[in-house]
Amino acid sequence: MNTNESAENYLETILVLSQRLPVVRSVDIANELGFKKSSVSIAMKNLREKQQITVTDAGFIYLTESGKAIADMIYERHQLLSVWLTKLGVPEKIATEDACRIEHVISSESFEAIKKHVTTSN
Numbered sequence: 001m002n003t004n005e006s007a008e009n010y011l012e013t014i015l016v017l018s019q020r021l022p023v024v025r026s027v028d029i030a031n032e033l034g035f036k037k038s039s040v041s042i043a044m045k046n047l048r049e050k051q052q053i054t055v056t057d058a059g060f061i062y063l064t065e066s067g068k069a070i071a072d073m074i075y076e077r078h079q080l081l082s083v084w085l086t087k088l089g090v091p092e093k094i095a096t097e098d099a100c101r102i103e104h105v106i107s108s109e110s111f112e113a114i115k116k117h118v119t120t121s122n
Helices: 003-020 026-033 037-049 065-087 092-105 108-120
Strands: 053-055 061-063
Touching: 003 026, 003 037, 003 061, 003 065, 003 092, 026 037, 037 053, 061 065, 065 092, 065 108
Parallel strands: none
Antiparallel strands: 053 061
16 A cells, blocks of 8 residues: 555545544544554654644544545545445455455546446446
C-alpha cells in the first residue's frame, strides 16, 4: 500500500465512521482498521500536515473540505465497484476486498466509464 493509498483509506474510514458515530477519534479509527493506535496517530499527523483533517483539543477528528472531497471520491468508487462486482457474480466478501484495492488505482476515466455503464444498465 503506497502512502497515497494509505491516506485515502484513512480519509474514507473517517468519513464512514463520521456517519456512524457522534465524533471520530484515533481510537475509533484504530479499532475499525485493526491498526495500532500509534500507527493511526502518525497517519493523523500526516493528514493534518496536508490539511485534510483537523483535530480538536479533545481529540475529535474532522475532515477538511479537501479531505472530504478525497474521502467522498474513494467512498463512491468503493460502493459502486463493490456493487458492480457483486452483480457480475463475484462473492460479496471478495468483491468488497477487490473494490478496496481497485478504488485507489483506477483512473478517473475508467471509473467514469464503469459508472456510466452501471447506472445506464440498471
